[in-house]
Amino acid sequence: MSQNKRELASTFSPADIESPLYEKWIAAGYFTADNTSDKEPYTIVIPPPNVTGSLHIGHALDHTLQDVLIRMKRMKGFETLWLPGMDHAGIATQNVVEKQLAAQGKSRHDLGREEFVKKVWEWKAESGGAILGQMRRLGESVDWSREAFTMDANGIKAVPTIFKKLYDADLIYRAERIINWCTRCLTALSDIEVEHSDVEGEFVSVRYGDGDQQITVATTRPETMLGDGAVAVHPDDPRYKHMVGTQVLLPLANRMIPIIADELVDPDFGTGAVKVTGAHDPNDFEMATRHGIDMPIIMNEHGVMANSGTQFDGMDRFDARKAVVAELKAQGRVVAEKRPYLHSVGHCSRCDTTVEPRLSMQWFVRVAPLAKAAGDAVREGRVKIEPKELEPRYFDWVDNMHDWCISRQLWWGHQIPVWYGPNGEVLVLGPDEKAPAGYVQDPDVLDTWFSSALWPFSTLGWPADTDDLKKFYPTSVLVTGYD
Ligand SMILES: [Zn+2]
Incomplete structure (x- = not known):
């Protein structure tokens, strides 16, 4: 063998x-x-x-x-x-x-x-x-x-090159917009970094104004009323038609705010009158922008009440919610309360903190022409989706896109290739360009998906x-x- x-x-x-x-x-x-x-x-x-x-x-x-x-x-x-x-x-x-x-x-x-x-x-x-x-x-x-x-090395060259290209084509802009904000991570979040889950919250109906000039709004976030800029009703709602164009007293803040009419208000939801808090709610932001309504920011980046000019400044947002309701009750302004009130709330996917919609200055990509090009590539057969049955899902996405917030208040990532000059100059630089002395680079980094x-x-x-x-x-x- x-x-x-x-x-x-x-x-x-x-x-x-x-x-x-x-x-x-x-x-x-x-x-x-x-x-x-x-x-x-x-x-x-x-x-x-x-x-x-x-x-x-x-x-x-x-x-x-x-x-x-x-x-x-x-x-x-x-x-x-x-x-x-x-x-x-x-x-x-x-x-x-x-x-x-x-x-x-x-x-x-x-x-x-x-x-x-x-x-x-x-x-x-x-x-x-x-x-x-x-x-x-x-x-x-x-x-x-x-x-x-x-x-x-490739990424480091490609990112500022494309940023400058998009900026020069007016496809990147900086604007004050409402974004998803994590009060713990202290950064803007993309939609997919927000996880929605049902929580047992509350739904409180509050009377604004007095006597003949009063209107009741309902909210899951009473503390944000300190930042209200208006009350909105549906234009055809017979209950409120006579009040549109007048003003009503915002309790606690003791400011007069306008009553406006907007098609998007659902007359069958709650009292049919909604508060408009442009700086702290994405839908309200759209409405406030359409009507040119004030958007006071009444919370700082940590989710602590600030600059509301009321006794609630300095309180954490959740403590303030309780305190605001207690004070409204003491003033006899709480008309109804539902508690628990099950509703969907966004949480930071990294740390589970309740996401705060926040009005802040951020960089955006104007996606409409890019999304259309991406959609056309499939519509014209240059890109094929397999299996074909999933095409509608793709079109759902590319045909209904809102502008993309690309700035993140983080340190790890591609720093935004924009420099600010001493006299308010804004300079966008390609990979091999250098900013003049005295210019300071934007401290934010780009969303990971940008690269x-x-x-x-x-x-x-x-x-x-x-x-x-x-x-x-x-x-x-x-x-x-x-x-
Ligand atoms: Zn977080």
């Missing part, structure tokens, strides 16, 4: 086989794309997972589908590029590092911006590799030589006219989950 005979293992042990085999594939360069090849290109860029996370079962499915496509095309003779990488995940990453600091009794402000950002990079170097390890374990046939990060939106071409070297870009852009397919 031969001395070389080996006993077949009684059980299959994937770990013994898979890792060495994978390393062999990588070393042989089987997955490295060649931008000089004559073969037809086939490209997928991985939707970049957050650097903070680890892959879940959904990623495993999603990545497997991409791997199947790439391997099939590779075997069919295409020049395939499957490009891996990660997203810097602004708020998620900042929160992880802030939590570590908090465990040492420190905040990011103790470190200062520069030191804090350095800490985040250190954290990324140490802990950011979990996902990449998982991708290796899945045997993904990605081109590791092109691994990208949304804040790498991941550039991913399909920033990873290929854009804005430089690279061989990768020529060969592999536009990409062939985007495999994505159901959102």
